[in-house]
Amino acid sequence: MIIGVPKEIKTNENRIAVVPAGVEILKQHGHSVLIEDNGGVGSGFSNQDYVKAGATVIPTAAQVYTKAEMIMKVKEPLPQEYKLISENQVVFTYFHFAASRELTDAMMASKAICIAYETVETKEGDLPLLIPMSEVAGRMAVQEGAKYLEKFFGGRGILLGGIPGVRPANVVILGGGIVGTNAAKMAAGMGANVTILDVNLDRLRYLDDVMPKNVTTIKSSPYTIREAVADADLIIGAVLIAGAKAPHLITRDMLKLMQPGTVIVDVAVDQGGCVETIKPTTHQDPTYVIDGVMHYGVANMPGAVPMTSTKGLTNATLPYAVEIANKFKLPGKEFLKALKDNEEIATGINIIDGKITYKGVADAFNLPYYPLNSVIV
Numbered sequence: 001m002i003i004g005v006p007k008e009i010k011t012n013e014n015r016i017a018v019v020p021a022g023v024e025i026l027k028q029h030g031h032s033v034l035i036e037d038n039g040g041v042g043s044g045f046s047n048q049d050y051v052k053a054g055a056t057v058i059p060t061a062a063q064v065y066t067k068a069e070m071i072m073k074v075k076e077p078l079p080q081e082y083k084l085i086s087e088n089q090v091v092f093t094y095f096h097f098a099a100s101r102e103l104t105d106a107m108m109a110s111k112a113i114c115i116a117y118e119t120v121e122t123k124e125g126d127l128p129l130l131i132p133m134s135e136v137a138g139r140m141a142v143q144e145g146a147k148y149l150e151k152f153f154g155g156r157g158i159l160l161g162g163i164p165g166v167r168p169a170n171v172v173i174l175g176g177g178i179v180g181t182n183a184a185k186m187a188a189g190m191g192a193n194v195t196i197l198d199v200n201l202d203r204l205r206y207l208d209d210v211m212p213k214n215v216t217t218i219k220s221s222p223y224t225i226r227e228a229v230a231d232a233d234l235i236i237g238a239v240l241i242a243g244a245k246a247p248h249l250i251t252r253d254m255l256k257l258m259q260p261g262t263v264i265v266d267v268a269v270d271q272g273g274c275v276e277t278i279k280p281t282t283h284q285d286p287t288y289v290i291d292g293v294m295h296y297g298v299a300n301m302p303g304a305v306p307m308t309s310t311k312g313l314t315n316a317t318l319p320y321a322v323e324i325a326n327k328f329k330l331p332g333k334e335f336l337k338a339l340k341d342n343e344e345i346a347t348g349i350n351i352i353d354g355k356i357t358y359k360g361v362a363d364a365f366n367l368p369y370y371p372l373n374s375v376i377v
Helices: 020-028 047-053 061-067 101-110 131-148 178-189 201-210 222-229 252-257 267-271 306-327 334-341 343-348 359-365
Strands: 002-005 032-036 056-058 070-072 090-093 113-116 170-174 193-198 215-219 234-237 263-266 287-290 293-296 349-352
Touching: 002 061, 020 032, 020 047, 020 306, 032 047, 032 061, 047 056, 056 061, 070 306, 090 306, 101 349, 101 359, 113 343, 131 178, 131 234, 131 263, 131 267, 131 293, 131 306, 170 178, 170 222, 178 193, 178 234, 193 201, 193 222, 201 215, 215 222, 222 252, 234 267, 263 267, 306 334, 306 343, 334 343, 334 349, 343 349
Parallel strands: 002 032, 002 070, 032 056, 070 090, 090 113, 170 193, 170 234, 193 215, 234 263, 263 293
Antiparallel strands: 113 349, 287 293
């Protein structure tokens, strides 16, 4: 299989989908890898690093898309990339379709095979390709939130960990999954008073056992959320419903309960956000203020630490990329049947032949849903 890796073009996105070590492994399985010129520079990998590993460096993205049978990316295709994607081409990346009708329509029109990192799921219900970036984003949420709590950046002027004789910041985390757990570890380690809200009592029991004493767990409800955010200095949105739009747990009215200079970091922004007033922002212009509350909505937070993020992401994605590429050797429709028969990869197929095969995406836009078995027979 010919695997193409274009340079990411989302604002300040420095990650790349395959590292040189991954190229070597793909080559060992008999596949060819095309890397766009300087695609890995932002993550610390030169063209020469890729050439040594056995890749071919290609001058432009258009040439990569034209030659490749599978495209591997980090972030969702942007409008200028839509026209480069061809029918039956495999596109393997973070799509987050439920947050964008435009992207969904474009990929349906392309008739590409769209496999989303974020919905690949194991038998145990884990999301292995989302976990490493969720770990990064959870930890970065606290790092960024602490910065924007500084008065210079428009925050309340509160040190996250406080000092002897002065209370630390109150950090409220909505969601006790991978993002929330990593955020809690960081905030607690810095000395903040941390509150985690989640609807899953079993998860709260687990977190109560493993977290330090400055972390409190609370069953989430509209009432407990209102109560928690009224006393919060930093709020982190960490709610995930795999492949579907995030619920708005913090409404516009709740902003009026918060102190001026409170900071919200909504990690769920790439799935629509769990804060009603959140919108996607960029690393260049990351924040805005509504009703005196600072909103941070960067949709590619791990892109700010690409050396860490790229290695963590490719550790997780490469085995699946090898599996997909190896199955491509099968003749005709046997390739698609083999993808369908791999339960984990099958959960990642969101769109194929112009049809939505992931229910959360169809429901987000009230579009027809086609079970995968009805599309691949």
